Amino acid sequence: MGRLNNIRPQAKPLLQKAGNPRSQKVIKFVSFAVATILVILISTTLLHFYGSQSANQPAARSNSSTIISQTSQTKAVPRQTQTPMDAGPSSLVPPSPSGNHQPLPATSKFININYENAATYAAQIPANHVALTFDDGPTREYTLPILDKLRQYGMKATFFVIGGRVAQNCDILQQIYREGHEIGNHTYDHLLLTQESSQVQWAQLAKNQQQIHQCLQQIGVNYYPRWFRAPYGDQNAQVLGHVKALGMNSALWSLDTHDWNLETTAAMIANSVIQGGDRQLVLMHDGTEFNPAMQSNPQLNPTRQPTVEALDQILADYRAKGISSLTLSQAFP
Numbered sequence: 001m002g003r004l005n006n007i008r009p010q011a012k013p014l015l016q017k018a019g020n021p022r023s024q025k026v027i028k029f030v031s032f033a034v035a036t037i038l039v040i041l042i043s044t045t046l047l048h049f050y051g052s053q054s055a056n057q058p059a060a061r062s063n064s065s066t067i068i069s070q071t072s073q074t075k076a077v078p079r080q081t082q083t084p085m086d087a088g089p090s091s092l093v094p095p096s097p098s099g100n101h102q103p104l105p106a107t108s109k110f111i112n113i114n115y116e117n118a119a120t121y122a123a124q125i126p127a128n129h130v131a132l133t134f135d136d137g138p139t140r141e142y143t144l145p146i147l148d149k150l151r152q153y154g155m156k157a158t159f160f161v162i163g164g165r166v167a168q169n170c171d172i173l174q175q176i177y178r179e180g181h182e183i184g185n186h187t188y189d190h191l192l193l194t195q196e197s198s199q200v201q202w203a204q205l206a207k208n209q210q211q212i213h214q215c216l217q218q219i220g221v222n223y224y225p226r227w228f229r230a231p232y233g234d235q236n237a238q239v240l241g242h243v244k245a246l247g248m249n250s251a252l253w254s255l256d257t258h259d260w261n262l263e264t265t266a267a268m269i270a271n272s273v274i275q276g277g278d279r280q281l282v283l284m285h286d287g288t289e290f291n292p293a294m295q296s297n298p299q300l301n302p303t304r305q306p307t308v309e310a311l312d313q314i315l316a317d318y319r320a321k322g323i324s325s326l327t328l329s330q331a332f333p
Contacts, residue, residue: 101221101222101223101224101225101226102222102224102247103224103226103246103247103248104226104247104248104249105247106247110240110244110249110250111249111250111251111332112240112249112250113249113250113251113252113253113281113332114235114250114252115233115252118252118253118254118281119254121254121281121332122254122255122279122280122281123279124331124332125278125279125280125281125326125331125332126279126326126331127278127279128278128321128322128323128324129278129279129323129324129325129326129331130278130279130280130281130282130318130323130324130325130326131157131158131280131281131282131325131326131327131328131330131331132150132155132156132157132158132282132284132325133157133158133159133160133184133229133251133253133281133282133283133284133328134146134157134158134159134160134284134285134286135160135186135229135283135284135285135286135287136160136162136165136186136190136285136286136287136288136289136290137159137161137162137165137169137172137285137286137287138159138161138165138166138169138172138173138176138286138287139165139169139172139286139287139288139304140169140172141304142285142286142287142304142305142307142308143159143169143172143176143286143287144172144175145308146286146307146308146311147175147176147179147181149308149311149312149315150179150181150311150315150325151179152315153315153316153318153319154324155315155318155324155325156180156181156182156325156326156327156330157181157182157325157327158181158182158183158184158227158327158328159176159181159182159183159184159286160184160185160186160227160228160229161173161176161183161184161185161186161208161212162186162187162188162189162190162208162287162290163187163188163189163207163208163211163212164188164189164190164290165287165290166208166211166212166215167211170215170218173212173215173216174215174216174218174219177216177219177221177223178219181327182227182327182328182329183212183216183223183225184225184226184227184228184229184251184328185205185208185209185212185225185227185228185229185246185248186208186228186229186231187204187205187208187230187231188203188204188207188208188211189204189290189291190231190289190290190291190294191204191231191291192231192232192234192291193230193231193234193235193236193239194234194235194236194239195234198238198242201238201239201242202242205228205242205243205246205248206242206246209224209225209246212224212225224247225248226247226248226249226329227248227249227250227251227328227329228243228246228248228249228250228251229250229251229252230250230252231291233252233253235250249328249332251281251328251332252281252283253281253282253283254280254281254282255272255273255276255280255281255282255283256283257269257272257273257282257283257284257307257310258272259284259285259301259304259306259307259310260285260289260300260301261299261300261301262298262299262300262301262302264301264306265306266305266306266307266309266310266313267310269284269306269307269310269314270310270313270314270317273310273314274313274314274317277323278321278323281328281331284307285304285307286304286307287304288300288301288302288303288304
């Protein structure tokens with residue numbers, strides 16, 4: 001409108017000479033010229049306006065496509081790397097390992113499976129399934145033969161590893177991952193956490209998270225455990241606060257095989273698991289006591305060979321009964 005207003009004063013002197021025929025011709029000519037100029041200006045303005053609108057439309061569609069693509073990618077990343085359970089038991093097939101296993105979002109519901117509620121949580125495991133777990137590895141003596149047996153029977157498990165042992169046996173941790181098992185945090189030094197300061201508690205958890213991450217990073221895997229188990233089941237609210245802050249859930253067990261006890265035989269281990277049936281969160285060990293302060297305990301079994309031997313009978317019984325084993329993230333998605 002600014003340009004149109006500037007044109008109007010220029011026509012005023014000509015209008016004052018309207019009585020002269022020559023002036024009338026001039027006025028007609030000027031009027032025609034002015035009208036033509038107005039039409040050109042209006043057309044140019046409209047073309048510029050609609051041209052800019054149409055130019056912006058592809059960009060808007062492109063931006064929308066990018067947003068939709070990003071949203072679909074976000075939705076495609078599950079809460080856990082393991083494939084979430086669908087409605088039917090047939091869908092509970094252990095997935096291939098994922099290269100991306102990040103800490104749980106801060107908004108996730110914190111799962112704390114403890115002595116009081118373990119039976120309730122175990123009852124949520126789908127029928128004809130169990131969650132096998134192994135603590136205190138990885139070790140060459142016991143973890144490797146356990147992995148062989150799990151592979152033989154097509155079973156998956158969760159391994160709660162000690163950071164000090166990961167530092168010694170990184171290649172075994174990598175094999176655990178490659179074979180589709182889940183890895184959990186069992187602290188760096190296997191300490192009695194409730195007897196330590198908050199700073200030490202945090203360091204034990206965080207240092208092990210980093211140790212596990214660095215080991216698996218060597219094979220191009222960005223992995224942080226999403227499950228924690230306190231050594232000896234010894235935890236308090238302060239420990240659990242650290243667990244949640246590091247993006248993990250906490251899980252004890254519903255069935256203790258007592259394979260850590262000197263008097264427990266392979267037959268006793270097998271019988272306890274078989275009699276427990278399905279829908280159990282089973283505790284076994286693939287490593288001996290790591291904490292020097294606890295190694296003098298006369299009740300502790302200095303070997304895990306009974307556990308290795310018991311697995312054959314346990315897994316054969318599971319196969320005969322149609323029972324499969326899940327990782328913790330599959331059992332409690």
